[in-house]
Amino acid sequence: MLDVSVAYNRYKFLGHEFLTWLWYMIETDRENLMDPAAGFNDLHIGNRVVLENSSHNRDEVISIKGDGAGLEEGVIALQKGAKVTEMNLVAQAGEHEWRFNIKGESLNLSSLKPPETGGVEKAEDMEGAVLEKIYLYEKAVALTGHLYRLFITARVSPDWEPAVVRKISAWIGKA
Amino acid sequence: MGLLSSTVSLTQYRVEGEIDGSFMDIVTDALKHNTIREIDNEPEEKSVGWTSFHTPFQPNFEGSSFMIGTHLVFGLRIDKKTIPSKVVAKHVKMAIDRRLKDSERESLHKNEKTEIKDEVLRRLYTRMPATPNIYDLIWNYEGKILWFFTNLKAANEELEILFSKSFKLSLVRMFPYTAALLTCDLADPQKDALEKLSPTTFFRGTHA
DSSP, X not given: OOOHHHHHHHTHHHHHHHHHHHHHHHHHOGGGGOOGGGTOXXXXXXXXXXXXXXXXXXXXXXXXXXXXXXXXXXXXXXXXXXXXXXXXXXXXXXTEEEEEEEEXXXXXXXXXXXXXXXXXXXXXXXXXXHHHHHHHHHHHHHHHHHHHHHHHHHHTSTTIIIIIIXXXXXXXXXX | OOTTSSSEEEEEEEEESOOOSOHHHHHHHHHHHTBOOOOTTSSXXXXXXXEESSXXXXXXOOTTTTEETXXXXXXXXXXXXXXXXXXHHHHHHHHHHHHHHHHTOSOOOHHXXXXXXHHHHHHHHHHSOOEEEEEEEEEETTTTEXXXXXXXXXXXXXXXXXXXXXXXXXXXXXXXXXXXXXXXXXXXXXXXHHHTOOOOOOOOSOOO
Protein backbone atom coordinates (compact mmCIF):
# COMPACT_ATOMS: atom_id res chain seq x y z
CA MET A 1 0.00 0.00 0.00
CA LEU A 2 1.24 3.49 -0.84
CA ASP A 3 2.10 5.99 1.88
CA VAL A 4 -1.23 7.37 3.10
CA SER A 5 -0.52 11.09 2.60
CA VAL A 6 0.91 10.48 -0.89
CA ALA A 7 -2.08 8.29 -1.77
CA TYR A 8 -4.57 10.88 -0.49
CA ASN A 9 -3.34 13.54 -2.90
CA ARG A 10 -2.55 11.24 -5.81
CA TYR A 11 -6.01 9.60 -5.81
CA LYS A 12 -8.20 12.61 -4.99
CA PHE A 13 -9.36 12.45 -8.60
CA LEU A 14 -11.00 9.07 -7.95
CA GLY A 15 -13.40 10.66 -5.45
CA HIS A 16 -14.31 13.39 -7.93
CA GLU A 17 -14.86 10.83 -10.68
CA PHE A 18 -16.99 8.77 -8.27
CA LEU A 19 -19.38 11.67 -7.61
CA THR A 20 -19.52 12.63 -11.31
CA TRP A 21 -20.31 9.00 -12.21
CA LEU A 22 -22.87 8.92 -9.40
CA TRP A 23 -24.70 11.93 -10.82
CA TYR A 24 -24.80 10.22 -14.23
CA MET A 25 -26.04 6.96 -12.68
CA ILE A 26 -28.73 8.70 -10.63
CA GLU A 27 -30.00 10.41 -13.79
CA THR A 28 -29.84 7.44 -16.13
CA ASP A 29 -29.68 4.11 -14.29
CA ARG A 30 -30.89 4.65 -10.75
CA GLU A 31 -32.33 1.15 -10.30
CA ASN A 32 -28.91 -0.43 -10.69
CA LEU A 33 -27.48 1.72 -7.90
CA MET A 34 -29.77 0.37 -5.24
CA ASP A 35 -28.69 -2.55 -3.10
CA PRO A 36 -31.84 -4.68 -2.64
CA ALA A 37 -30.56 -5.98 0.71
CA ALA A 38 -30.16 -2.46 2.13
CA GLY A 39 -33.84 -1.56 1.95
CA PHE A 40 -33.44 1.79 0.20
CA ASN A 41 -35.93 2.41 -2.56
CA ASP A 42 -34.78 5.81 -3.85
CA LEU A 43 -31.68 7.93 -4.13
CA HIS A 44 -31.53 11.43 -5.50
CA ILE A 45 -29.38 14.53 -5.48
CA GLY A 46 -30.30 16.93 -2.68
CA ASN A 47 -29.74 20.62 -2.25
CA ARG A 48 -26.04 20.98 -2.96
CA VAL A 49 -23.60 20.11 -5.73
CA VAL A 50 -20.08 21.55 -5.93
CA LEU A 51 -17.98 21.16 -9.07
CA GLU A 52 -14.40 22.07 -9.75
CA ASN A 53 -12.65 22.66 -13.02
CA SER A 54 -8.89 22.38 -12.79
CA SER A 55 -8.30 21.83 -16.50
CA HIS A 56 -6.44 24.30 -18.73
CA ASN A 57 -4.63 25.82 -15.71
CA ARG A 58 -7.78 27.23 -14.21
CA ASP A 59 -9.17 26.61 -10.77
CA GLU A 60 -12.88 27.26 -11.04
CA VAL A 61 -15.39 26.25 -8.36
CA ILE A 62 -19.09 26.11 -9.18
CA SER A 63 -21.54 25.71 -6.26
CA ILE A 64 -25.23 24.99 -6.76
CA LYS A 65 -27.22 25.29 -3.55
CA GLY A 66 -30.82 25.42 -2.45
CA ASP A 67 -33.84 23.15 -2.42
CA GLY A 68 -35.24 22.82 -5.93
CA ALA A 69 -32.19 24.45 -7.53
CA GLY A 70 -31.73 23.46 -11.19
CA LEU A 71 -28.56 21.63 -12.09
CA GLU A 72 -28.22 23.19 -15.58
CA GLU A 73 -25.22 25.27 -14.52
CA GLY A 74 -23.61 22.09 -13.29
CA VAL A 75 -24.10 20.38 -16.64
CA ILE A 76 -22.50 23.32 -18.43
CA ALA A 77 -19.59 23.05 -16.02
CA LEU A 78 -19.29 19.31 -16.83
CA GLN A 79 -19.20 20.22 -20.53
CA LYS A 80 -16.30 22.56 -19.80
CA GLY A 81 -14.39 19.74 -18.08
CA ALA A 82 -15.42 20.16 -14.42
CA LYS A 83 -15.94 17.24 -12.06
CA VAL A 84 -18.15 16.95 -8.99
CA THR A 85 -16.22 17.45 -5.74
CA GLU A 86 -19.08 17.47 -3.24
CA MET A 87 -22.70 16.40 -3.34
CA ASN A 88 -25.76 16.29 -1.10
CA LEU A 89 -27.62 13.00 -1.36
CA VAL A 90 -31.08 12.00 -0.22
CA ALA A 91 -31.76 8.29 0.28
CA GLN A 92 -35.19 6.94 1.05
CA ALA A 93 -36.37 3.70 2.60
CA GLY A 94 -40.15 3.76 2.62
CA GLU A 95 -41.11 6.94 4.45
CA HIS A 96 -37.71 7.27 6.15
CA GLU A 97 -35.15 9.66 4.75
CA TRP A 98 -31.38 10.07 5.13
CA ARG A 99 -29.71 13.31 3.96
CA PHE A 100 -25.99 13.84 3.86
CA ASN A 101 -23.14 15.56 2.07
CA ILE A 102 -20.32 13.49 0.68
CA LYS A 103 -16.97 14.97 -0.20
CA GLY A 104 -15.13 13.34 -3.08
CA GLU A 105 -11.51 13.75 -2.02
CA SER A 106 -12.02 12.28 1.48
CA LEU A 107 -15.32 10.35 1.16
CA ASN A 108 -16.21 12.09 4.45
CA LEU A 109 -19.89 12.35 5.32
CA SER A 110 -21.12 15.62 6.78
CA SER A 111 -24.49 17.08 7.76
CA LEU A 112 -25.72 13.48 8.00
CA LYS A 113 -29.34 13.63 9.07
CA PRO A 114 -30.91 10.21 9.56
CA PRO A 115 -34.62 9.68 10.27
CA GLU A 116 -35.68 11.24 13.55
CA THR A 117 -35.50 9.18 16.70
CA GLY A 118 -37.15 9.65 20.07
CA GLY A 119 -35.42 11.88 22.61
CA VAL A 120 -33.51 10.58 25.63
CA GLU A 121 -35.49 11.43 28.74
CA LYS A 122 -34.01 9.01 31.26
CA ALA A 123 -30.44 7.80 31.73
CA GLU A 124 -31.53 4.21 31.11
CA ASP A 125 -32.80 5.23 27.64
CA MET A 126 -29.29 6.28 26.59
CA GLU A 127 -27.98 2.87 25.56
CA GLY A 128 -31.00 2.17 23.35
CA ALA A 129 -30.74 5.64 21.78
CA VAL A 130 -27.06 5.11 20.92
CA LEU A 131 -27.76 1.68 19.40
CA GLU A 132 -30.60 3.12 17.33
CA LYS A 133 -28.32 5.90 16.04
CA ILE A 134 -25.57 3.40 15.23
CA TYR A 135 -28.08 1.38 13.20
CA LEU A 136 -29.21 4.48 11.29
CA TYR A 137 -25.66 5.74 10.59
CA GLU A 138 -24.68 2.25 9.49
CA LYS A 139 -27.39 2.40 6.79
CA ALA A 140 -25.88 5.58 5.28
CA VAL A 141 -22.32 4.28 5.61
CA ALA A 142 -23.28 0.96 3.99
CA LEU A 143 -25.06 2.78 1.16
CA THR A 144 -22.05 4.95 0.32
CA GLY A 145 -19.79 1.89 0.62
CA HIS A 146 -22.01 -0.01 -1.80
CA LEU A 147 -22.07 2.90 -4.29
CA TYR A 148 -18.31 3.32 -4.10
CA ARG A 149 -17.79 -0.42 -4.61
CA LEU A 150 -19.95 -0.30 -7.77
CA PHE A 151 -17.92 2.65 -9.04
CA ILE A 152 -14.50 1.16 -8.30
CA THR A 153 -15.44 -2.15 -9.92
CA ALA A 154 -16.43 -0.26 -13.07
CA ARG A 155 -13.42 2.06 -12.83
CA VAL A 156 -10.75 -0.69 -12.79
CA SER A 157 -12.51 -2.65 -15.53
CA PRO A 158 -11.15 -2.58 -19.10
CA ASP A 159 -14.67 -1.45 -20.11
CA TRP A 160 -14.37 1.86 -18.24
CA GLU A 161 -13.21 3.98 -21.19
CA PRO A 162 -14.96 2.25 -24.11
CA ALA A 163 -18.30 1.68 -22.40
CA VAL A 164 -18.86 3.79 -19.29
CA VAL A 165 -16.97 6.98 -20.19
CA ARG A 166 -18.45 6.96 -23.68
CA LYS A 167 -21.98 6.87 -22.21
CA ILE A 168 -21.21 9.55 -19.63
CA SER A 169 -19.78 11.76 -22.38
CA ALA A 170 -22.94 11.29 -24.46
CA TRP A 171 -25.10 12.09 -21.40
CA ILE A 172 -23.15 15.29 -20.67
CA GLY A 173 -23.43 16.32 -24.34
CA LYS A 174 -27.17 15.71 -24.46
CA ALA A 175 -28.09 17.18 -21.08
CA MET B 1 -20.28 16.99 17.49
CA GLY B 2 -22.18 14.47 19.56
CA LEU B 3 -23.30 11.22 18.04
CA LEU B 4 -26.81 11.81 19.38
CA SER B 5 -27.12 15.19 17.59
CA SER B 6 -29.77 15.47 14.89
CA THR B 7 -27.05 15.93 12.25
CA VAL B 8 -23.49 14.62 12.44
CA SER B 9 -20.25 14.56 10.48
CA LEU B 10 -18.47 11.26 10.29
CA THR B 11 -14.95 10.16 9.35
CA GLN B 12 -14.43 6.45 8.80
CA TYR B 13 -11.37 4.48 9.84
CA ARG B 14 -10.14 0.92 9.53
CA VAL B 15 -8.37 -0.34 12.68
CA GLU B 16 -5.20 -2.28 11.86
CA GLY B 17 -3.64 -4.69 14.34
CA GLU B 18 -4.77 -6.91 17.20
CA ILE B 19 -4.80 -6.54 20.95
CA ASP B 20 -2.95 -9.44 22.56
CA GLY B 21 -4.33 -10.47 25.93
CA SER B 22 -7.48 -9.55 27.79
CA PHE B 23 -9.17 -7.01 25.53
CA MET B 24 -11.28 -5.29 28.19
CA ASP B 25 -8.41 -5.00 30.69
CA ILE B 26 -5.99 -3.61 28.12
CA VAL B 27 -8.49 -1.13 26.67
CA THR B 28 -9.64 0.02 30.11
CA ASP B 29 -6.03 0.59 31.22
CA ALA B 30 -5.21 2.44 28.00
CA LEU B 31 -8.24 4.71 28.41
CA LYS B 32 -7.41 5.43 32.05
CA HIS B 33 -3.75 6.17 31.29
CA ASN B 34 -4.66 8.56 28.52
CA THR B 35 -7.66 10.25 30.09
CA ILE B 36 -7.91 14.01 29.49
CA ARG B 37 -5.96 15.99 32.10
CA GLU B 38 -7.53 19.21 33.38
CA ILE B 39 -5.32 22.23 32.68
CA ASP B 40 -7.41 25.01 34.25
CA ASN B 41 -5.12 26.90 36.70
CA GLU B 42 -2.13 25.25 35.00
CA PRO B 43 0.37 27.05 32.75
CA GLU B 44 -0.32 24.72 29.80
CA GLU B 45 -1.88 25.68 26.49
CA LYS B 46 -3.43 22.38 25.39
CA SER B 47 -4.50 18.99 26.72
CA VAL B 48 -5.67 16.03 24.64
CA GLY B 49 -7.11 12.82 26.05
CA TRP B 50 -9.97 10.34 26.20
CA THR B 51 -13.19 11.10 27.99
CA SER B 52 -16.43 9.30 28.77
CA PHE B 53 -19.35 9.54 26.40
CA HIS B 54 -21.83 9.82 29.28
CA THR B 55 -19.87 12.24 31.49
CA PRO B 56 -17.33 14.09 29.33
CA PHE B 57 -16.41 16.53 32.12
CA GLN B 58 -15.94 13.77 34.69
CA PRO B 59 -14.23 11.00 32.76
CA ASN B 60 -14.74 7.58 34.24
CA PHE B 61 -13.70 4.33 32.60
CA GLU B 62 -14.45 2.02 35.52
CA GLY B 63 -16.25 -1.23 34.76
CA SER B 64 -17.44 -1.48 31.19
CA SER B 65 -19.22 1.87 31.13
CA PHE B 66 -17.78 2.59 27.66
CA MET B 67 -19.28 -0.58 26.11
CA ILE B 68 -22.65 -0.22 24.42
CA GLY B 69 -23.78 -3.46 22.83
CA THR B 70 -20.71 -4.71 20.97
CA HIS B 71 -19.36 -1.19 20.44
CA LEU B 72 -16.91 0.89 22.43
CA VAL B 73 -18.29 4.39 22.74
CA PHE B 74 -16.17 7.17 24.20
CA GLY B 75 -14.85 10.58 23.28
CA LEU B 76 -11.72 12.50 22.37
CA ARG B 77 -11.50 15.74 24.31
CA ILE B 78 -9.22 18.58 23.27
CA ASP B 79 -8.95 21.42 25.79
CA LYS B 80 -7.26 24.51 24.42
CA LYS B 81 -6.52 28.03 25.59
CA THR B 82 -6.34 30.68 22.92
CA ILE B 83 -5.11 34.08 23.99
CA PRO B 84 -5.62 36.88 21.46
CA SER B 85 -2.25 37.96 20.03
CA LYS B 86 -2.93 41.59 20.94
CA VAL B 87 -3.39 40.63 24.60
CA VAL B 88 -0.07 38.76 24.55
CA ALA B 89 1.65 41.71 22.84
CA LYS B 90 0.28 44.15 25.45
CA HIS B 91 1.47 42.06 28.42
CA VAL B 92 4.88 41.38 26.85
CA LYS B 93 5.36 45.10 26.18
CA MET B 94 4.40 45.99 29.75
CA ALA B 95 6.77 43.35 31.18
CA ILE B 96 9.65 44.52 28.94
CA ASP B 97 9.09 48.16 29.96
CA ARG B 98 9.07 47.14 33.62
CA ARG B 99 12.34 45.20 33.24
CA LEU B 100 14.00 48.12 31.41
CA LYS B 101 12.94 50.53 34.15
CA ASP B 102 14.04 48.23 36.99
CA SER B 103 17.43 47.51 35.41
CA GLU B 104 17.92 51.10 34.14
CA ARG B 105 18.87 49.85 30.70
CA GLU B 106 17.84 50.99 27.24
CA SER B 107 17.46 47.61 25.57
CA LEU B 108 17.18 43.91 26.35
CA HIS B 109 18.99 40.96 24.82
CA LYS B 110 16.92 38.77 22.46
CA ASN B 111 17.10 35.82 24.90
CA GLU B 112 15.79 38.01 27.70
CA LYS B 113 12.83 39.09 25.57
CA THR B 114 12.06 35.42 24.77
CA GLU B 115 12.19 34.56 28.49
CA ILE B 116 9.83 37.44 29.28
CA LYS B 117 7.40 36.30 26.59
CA ASP B 118 7.46 32.71 27.88
CA GLU B 119 6.84 33.93 31.43
CA VAL B 120 3.96 36.16 30.28
CA LEU B 121 2.39 33.24 28.38
CA ARG B 122 2.71 30.95 31.42
CA ARG B 123 1.01 33.59 33.58
CA LEU B 124 -1.79 34.20 31.07
CA TYR B 125 -2.36 30.47 30.44
CA THR B 126 -2.63 29.88 34.21
CA ARG B 127 -5.31 32.55 34.52
CA MET B 128 -7.29 31.47 31.46
CA PRO B 129 -9.74 28.54 31.49
CA ALA B 130 -9.40 26.07 28.61
CA THR B 131 -12.13 25.70 25.99
CA PRO B 132 -13.15 22.03 25.76
CA ASN B 133 -14.04 20.35 22.46
CA ILE B 134 -15.49 16.87 22.61
CA TYR B 135 -15.68 14.50 19.65
CA ASP B 136 -17.47 11.19 20.12
CA LEU B 137 -16.28 7.98 18.55
CA ILE B 138 -17.66 4.51 18.04
CA TRP B 139 -15.24 1.61 17.77
CA ASN B 140 -16.55 -1.68 16.44
CA TYR B 141 -13.64 -3.87 17.55
CA GLU B 142 -14.86 -7.06 15.86
CA GLY B 143 -15.48 -5.28 12.58
CA LYS B 144 -12.17 -3.31 12.85
CA ILE B 145 -14.13 -0.16 12.11
CA LEU B 146 -14.06 3.18 13.90
CA TRP B 147 -16.30 6.18 13.26
CA PHE B 148 -15.09 9.56 14.47
CA PHE B 149 -17.78 12.19 14.69
CA THR B 150 -16.03 15.13 13.08
CA ASN B 151 -14.31 15.87 9.79
CA LEU B 152 -11.99 18.49 11.31
CA LYS B 153 -8.44 17.80 10.14
CA ALA B 154 -6.74 18.83 13.39
CA ALA B 155 -9.08 16.69 15.53
CA ASN B 156 -8.60 13.69 13.22
CA GLU B 157 -4.82 14.06 13.46
CA GLU B 158 -5.00 14.19 17.27
CA LEU B 159 -7.20 11.07 17.23
CA GLU B 160 -4.76 9.11 15.05
CA ILE B 161 -1.80 10.01 17.30
CA LEU B 162 -3.55 9.30 20.63
CA PHE B 163 -5.17 6.07 19.38
CA SER B 164 -1.85 4.66 18.25
CA LYS B 165 -0.15 5.73 21.51
CA SER B 166 -2.94 4.33 23.71
CA PHE B 167 -3.80 1.02 22.07
CA LYS B 168 -0.71 0.29 19.92
CA LEU B 169 -3.08 -0.07 16.94
CA SER B 170 -3.08 1.97 13.73
CA LEU B 171 -5.99 3.87 12.30
CA VAL B 172 -6.22 4.00 8.50
CA ARG B 173 -8.49 6.79 7.34
CA MET B 174 -10.89 5.78 4.56
CA PHE B 175 -10.52 7.98 1.48
CA PRO B 176 -10.77 7.07 -2.21
CA TYR B 177 -7.54 5.04 -2.41
CA THR B 178 -7.72 3.26 0.97
CA ALA B 179 -11.45 2.58 0.61
CA ALA B 180 -10.86 1.03 -2.83
CA LEU B 181 -8.01 -1.12 -1.57
CA LEU B 182 -9.42 -2.20 1.79
CA THR B 183 -13.21 -2.25 1.45
CA CYS B 184 -14.06 -3.05 -2.17
CA ASP B 185 -13.04 -6.74 -2.27
CA LEU B 186 -10.82 -6.21 -5.31
CA ALA B 187 -8.96 -9.17 -6.79
CA ASP B 188 -5.20 -8.82 -7.33
CA PRO B 189 -5.48 -7.85 -11.05
CA GLN B 190 -8.02 -5.16 -10.06
CA LYS B 191 -5.65 -3.86 -7.36
CA ASP B 192 -2.89 -3.69 -9.98
CA ALA B 193 -5.24 -1.75 -12.26
CA LEU B 194 -6.07 0.62 -9.38
CA GLU B 195 -2.39 1.47 -8.88
CA LYS B 196 -2.11 2.45 -12.55
CA LEU B 197 -5.21 4.66 -12.80
CA SER B 198 -4.94 8.19 -14.13
CA PRO B 199 -7.67 10.86 -14.34
CA THR B 200 -10.52 10.44 -16.83
CA THR B 201 -11.75 13.09 -19.23
CA PHE B 202 -15.51 12.62 -19.18
CA PHE B 203 -16.69 14.96 -21.90
CA ARG B 204 -15.17 14.38 -25.29
CA GLY B 205 -17.43 16.74 -27.21
CA THR B 206 -17.04 20.45 -27.79
CA HIS B 207 -18.60 22.96 -25.48
CA ALA B 208 -20.60 25.54 -27.39
